[in-house]
Amino acid sequence: MTTAYDDNQIGRARVRDTPELEAYYRELAGLDAGALWTVANDIEPWYPRPKSVPTLWAYDQLRPLVQKALPLVKADDAGRRVVMLTNPGRRDVSAAVGLLYTGLQIMGPGEAMTAHRHQASALRFVLEGSGAWTVVDGQKLKVGPRDFAITPNGTWHEHGNESTVAPCIWQDGLDIPLVNALDAPFYEVHPDLHQVAGDVVNSSVLTYGGTLLPYGAERWSKPYSPLFAFPWEPTYEALLRLARSTEGSPYDGVIMEYTNPLTGGSVMPTMSAHIQLLRGGQATQAHRHTGSVLYTVAQGRGCSVIAGRRFDWQEGDIFCVPSWAWHEHANPDTSENAVLFSFNDFPVMRSLAFWREEAFSESDGRQPLD
Numbered sequence: 001m002t003t004a005y006d007d008n009q010i011g012r013a014r015v016r017d018t019p020e021l022e023a024y025y026r027e028l029a030g031l032d033a034g035a036l037w038t039v040a041n042d043i044e045p046w047y048p049r050p051k052s053v054p055t056l057w058a059y060d061q062l063r064p065l066v067q068k069a070l071p072l073v074k075a076d077d078a079g080r081r082v083v084m085l086t087n088p089g090r091r092d093v094s095a096a097v098g099l100l101y102t103g104l105q106i107m108g109p110g111e112a113m114t115a116h117r118h119q120a121s122a123l124r125f126v127l128e129g130s131g132a133w134t135v136v137d138g139q140k141l142k143v144g145p146r147d148f149a150i151t152p153n154g155t156w157h158e159h160g161n162e163s164t165v166a167p168c169i170w171q172d173g174l175d176i177p178l179v180n181a182l183d184a185p186f187y188e189v190h191p192d193l194h195q196v197a198g199d200v201v202n203s204s205v206l207t208y209g210g211t212l213l214p215y216g217a218e219r220w221s222k223p224y225s226p227l228f229a230f231p232w233e234p235t236y237e238a239l240l241r242l243a244r245s246t247e248g249s250p251y252d253g254v255i256m257e258y259t260n261p262l263t264g265g266s267v268m269p270t271m272s273a274h275i276q277l278l279r280g281g282q283a284t285q286a287h288r289h290t291g292s293v294l295y296t297v298a299q300g301r302g303c304s305v306i307a308g309r310r311f312d313w314q315e316g317d318i319f320c321v322p323s324w325a326w327h328e329h330a331n332p333d334t335s336e337n338a339v340l341f342s343f344n345d346f347p348v349m350r351s352l353a354f355w356r357e358e359a360f361s362e363s364d365g366r367q368p369l370d
Helices: 019-029 059-072 176-181 203-208 232-245 346-351
Strands: 082-084 101-107 116-118 122-128 132-136 139-142 148-151 157-161 168-174 187-189 254-258 272-278 287-289 293-299 301-306 309-314 318-321 327-330 338-344 357-359
Touching: 059 082, 059 101, 101 157, 116 157, 122 293, 122 338, 132 148, 139 203, 232 254, 232 272, 287 327, 293 301, 293 309, 301 318
Parallel strands: none
Antiparallel strands: 082 101, 101 168, 116 187, 122 148, 122 168, 132 139, 132 157, 254 272, 272 338, 287 357, 293 318, 293 338, 301 309, 301 327
């Protein structure tokens, strides 16, 4: 009788090497070929075995080094002055987890970056500073701490800091490793180096940021959200309202997704983003799913157990959950809510029919979710 995940059972590759087979493999290699059964169990494992490992990047440790880059590297020479966060298991592709990239970008007072566009989709979550702005396809957006903004793939964009006294730092999130894995990267520098911004600042927020849609909104035909920025104040208020009406998810607390207001779907085809609230004293149940997630602590402090390892976090910290890793969160502070911002590759998982989710069960270790 075989047991689950036994590679020695019928249906799995279990060929034993012989001198004749080894000679045969050398013949195949000479023609740039090979025998599938020699690698089948590795390339088709029983369940996801990501190279990424659970990792936490402490903001109070990184922040001085991010600031140190300001006098060391000119913006025009770097293109973007960013300290990237690399997963110990994914340094080969400069990924923070799975095929997702993230980094901390700093812009000095009065600084402006040149415009460019690329195949990769990008998003921003502001950590500190009051003067940050970005121009996306001619639309100027002003963003502050805890604001979330998107730069869809193929859109011209540039960034800057209007403050005259302090730098600003925001988190970049991109699907660069995914784009590169698919051999589909493109990059262009704007022919004029800078865009001509429209007269109305935050025009997409004014148009699409309310509870009602403007007449004619259905004419938007692009595969990403027409709303490019999601300010913190209404976002947090929405979380608090939802918390008053529901207990939320046993696995994620009170959680909401940033969405395309026209479709209700993800803000971009390859990445989605969420904001979740953990009430004071709350501890969630463990679950796991396909797809990788990067979390940023927007407010409060707490801890997460990921693949059996505990990570204590506080505001500004960033941590990751690799695909198919058991994880749970807790907010031990009974007097304050904790809020986590996160982005992920769930749209890719779902569009390719790769999505799977399970809740942890003490009895058998796995229990499919509805």
